[in-house]
Amino acid sequence: xxxxxHPSWEPILKPLLKQDFxxxxxxxxxxxxxxxxxxxxxxxxxxxxxxxxxxxVKVVILGQDPxxxxxxxxxxxxxxxxxxxxxxxxxxxxxxxxxxxxxxxMPQSGDLTAWAKQGVLLLNATLTVRAHQAASHxxxxxxxxxxxxxxxxSQKLDHVVFxxxxxxxxxxxxxxxxxxxLILRSVHPSPLSVYRGFFGCKHFSKANDYLAAAAKSPxxxxx
Numbered sequence: 001x002x003x004x005x006h007p008s009w010e011p012i013l014k015p016l017l018k019q020d021f022x023x024x025x026x027x028x029x030x031x032x033x034x035x036x037x038x039x040x041x042x043x044x045x046x047x048x049x050x051x052x053x054x055x056x057v058k059v060v061i062l063g064q065d066p067x068x069x070x071x072x073x074x075x076x077x078x079x080x081x082x083x084x085x086x087x088x089x090x091x092x093x094x095x096x097x098x099x100x101x102x103x104x105x106m107p108q109s110g111d112l113t114a115w116a117k118q119g120v121l122l123l124n125a126t127l128t129v130r131a132h133q134a135a136s137h138x139x140x141x142x143x144x145x146x147x148x149x150x151x152x153x154s155q156k157l158d159h160v161v162f163x164x165x166x167x168x169x170x171x172x173x174x175x176x177x178x179x180x181x182l183i184l185r186s187v188h189p190s191p192l193s194v195y196r197g198f199f200g201c202k203h204f205s206k207a208n209d210y211l212a213a214a215a216k217s218p219x220x221x222x223x
Contacts, residue, residue: 005049012054012152013046016145025141029128037131039066040073045127047075051116057153058119058216059161059207062169065138068129076122078189079112086110092189092198097221100202107223118219123149125168151175159214161207165189165198182210 005013016022032038040047063077067087072080078090086094090110097104116122125146130136153160154176162181164170166188173183186201187193208218 004043004046006051006053008054008056009049012149013049016148021141021144025145028140029137032128032130032137038137039068039129039131040075044073044075048077048116048122048124051076051113052119052121054153055157056119057121057157057160058211059115059163059219060121060123060150060153061163062150062165062172063122063124064166064168065126065135066124066129068132068134068136070131073129074111075127076112076116077124079115079122080110082109082111084110088191089189092191092194096189096199096201097204099200100204101221104222109223112223114223115219115221120219121153125172147172147175154181159210159216161210163203163207166193182207 017026029038033042061077066073066075067080071084072087074081078087078093080087080090087110094106098106112120112122123146126135126138126140126142127146128137128142150162150172154162158180160181162173162176162183164173164183164185169188170185173185176183184201184203184206186198186203187196189198204219204221211218
């Protein structure tokens with residue numbers, strides 16, 4: 001399993017993965033893979049931890065569930081592999097970027113790997129899902145795992161931007177030390193809520209302003 005994440009996460013993930021709740025979760029997911037199609041593929045479940053080294057985390061963008069349609073999920077919140085049609089929420093994220101970041105051009109690709117490699121931890125609260133069944137792997141242990149990740153990032157790093165979109169993500173603010181970090185909140189970029197405050201939130205420029213003030217290099221949001 002260790003080759004599935006960056007070595008810098010080893011001191012955090014290794015003890016976590018040995019806990020009882022994670023053993024039970026692992027057995028559940030393995031059983032699901034025997035009887036159903038599960039996304040993302042097994043080698044991409046920890047992709048967020050593979051592409052972003054722990055000490056490099058500058059921004060955390062928290063999602064809820066992996067995408068549950070064919071070919072979409074690849075272990076990064078809101079992201080889809082190149083060649084896959086842009087999901088509505090990601091299209092709205094890009095639309096906000098075009099008004100927030102000067103010169104940002106609407107991308108054709110939904111692959112956010114370039115963000116991850118710059119220190120954007122694209123973390124879903126639940127890291128697996130049964131195909132075509134949203135929320136099917138919720139309350140099985142993943143939330144406890146990712147809550148501990150969020151808390152650890154908050155405790156061990158400084159000047160991280162936590163971007164929380166929607167009521168589910170905003171509840172995670174309780175895990176974050178807001179004196180050491182910046183928490184940005186808005187409604188979810190889903191078409192159902194995007195006009196209630198996501199458009200115009202300027203989270204991307206606010207994140208970069210905060211990073212610059214902390215003497216950290218800003219994120220190049222162009223994909």
